[in-house]
Amino acid sequence: MSSQVSIIMATYNRAHFIVETLQSIQNQTFSDFECLIIDDGGTDNTQDVIAPILAHDHRFTYHKRPSQYHKGLPGCRNFGIDLAKGKYLIFFDDDDIVHPQNLECCVAELNQPEVAFCRYQRAAFEGDFDYQFDYSKTYTKFAVYSKDVEKMLTYKLPFNSCAVMWRKSCFEQNRFVETLMFAEEWELYSRILASGVQGVSINKTLFFGRKHYNSNTGEFSRRNEMRIVSKKDAVLLIVENLNKKNMLTPTLMRFFVQMALGYKKYNLFSEILSKLDLSFGRQMYWRILYTFLPFRLSLIRLRKKLTS
Known part of the structure; x- marks a missing residue:
């Protein structure tokens, strides 16, 4: 049974x-x-x-x-x-x-x-x-x-x-x-x-x-190459699926663009854009945001430090 x-x-x-x-x-x-x-x-x-x-x-x-x-x-x-x-x-x-x-x-x-x-x-x-x-x-x-x-x-x-x-x-x-x-x-x-x-x-x-020490999460935290590449590949699959369903919100897109900063070695940002059918203007918007995002994040961290 x-x-x-x-x-x-x-x-x-x-x-x-x-x-x-x-x-x-x-x-x-x-x-x-x-x-x-x-x-x-x-x-x-x-x-x-x-x-x-x-x-x-x-x-x-x-x-x-x-x-x-x-x-x-x-x-x-x-x-x-x-x-x-x-x-x-x-x-x-x-x-x-x-x-x-x-x-x-x-x-x-x-x-x-x-x-x-x-x-x-x-x-x-x-x-x-x-x-x-x-x-x-x-x-x-x-x-x-x-x-x-x-x-x-x-x-x-x-x-x-x-x-x-x-x-x-x-x-x-x-x-x-x-x-x-x-x-x-x-x-x-x-x-x-x-x-x-x-x-x-x-x-x-x-x-x-x-x-x-030997858990998958532990290996990812230690920047194990296989685990890092897998996370990058998972992001691309998610972006592609949500885009097909019209569920890739601006908030999610910004989240993935910010995540891509930690994956520059793997060209994650460029690969995300390649999955999307964006107009020239929208592509430029996300490219500019990606370029200046590190400076913006640094300013936010500095402001928090000064006000804490």
């Missing part, structure tokens, strides 16, 4: 973390789920350390990523989507801790027919996790609409990859871009939101991300 929720967990050489993560999933107050563990070709003893869980809890299954899916997180997740039997999908990482009420709270919201996704709060931790959970079922919430894609992309309403449960139907026409090695969920989730779905955001922390 199909489970109501499909949890998709990509893993790669995380034998030292994954058991604690799987145990936090076993402790869910909502039990009607399957957990698909997708190994990306790891070389450690992950399969051995999770063997007892696989043997005694048949909701958990282990799969190796087939060669037709690209190596990396997006390919593993796409494989998981294709395997999933559940009505709802959620992506968990192999080194984090899941709140016991995560699935219960999300499914309760998704049982409303107009809700296509449930976003929730995520917290970060380092070292040993403090298992003192807030079990309150009282929280505030608000609706999220397609127009909120601007807030999502500018991080005013961040959509962390592991902090949203989706209806599986959201992925009928959408998949992760498998060539992206960073910001792949930022690109995909913006595409889904821009398609016109409606969801809900609840103000309850239901996921705890482990901060450590």
Whole structure:
């Protein structure tokens, strides 16, 4: 029989973390789920350390990523989507801790027919996790609409990859871009939101991300070339998609133009303009803004410093 929720967990050489993560999933107050563990070709003893869980809890299954899916997180997740039997999908990482009420709270919201996704709060931790959970079922919430894609992309309403449960139907026409090695969920989730779905955001922390040196985010912060190029490529895909849908607002365009300042080495600004069918006048407007933006930002920082 199909489970109501499909949890998709990509893993790669995380034998030292994954058991604690799987145990936090076993402790869910909502039990009607399957957990698909997708190994990306790891070389450690992950399969051995999770063997007892696989043997005694048949909701958990282990799969190796087939060669037709690209190596990396997006390919593993796409494989998981294709395997999933559940009505709802959620992506968990192999080194984090899941709140016991995560699935219960999300499914309760998704049982409303107009809700296509449930976003929730995520917290970060380092070292040993403090298992003192807030079990309150009282929280505030608000609706999220397609127009909120601007807030999502500018991080005013961040959509962390592991902090949203989706209806599986959201992925009928959408998949992760498998060539992206960073910001792949930022690109995909913006595409889904821009398609016109409606969801809900609840103000309850239901996921705890482990901060450590070897995470993708950590590598991006250290200016890993592969992660930086992937973020640049994600920006171009987003710009192209929003432009086709007439959703590339002046605010978003300014946001991406400012972001391009940090990607001069990769000619991001020029590539953004190449994706748009702009008049000569509009092109000149954005070129002038891009040229003088560093001076303007410097003046803003100076003004803040003087008035603080």
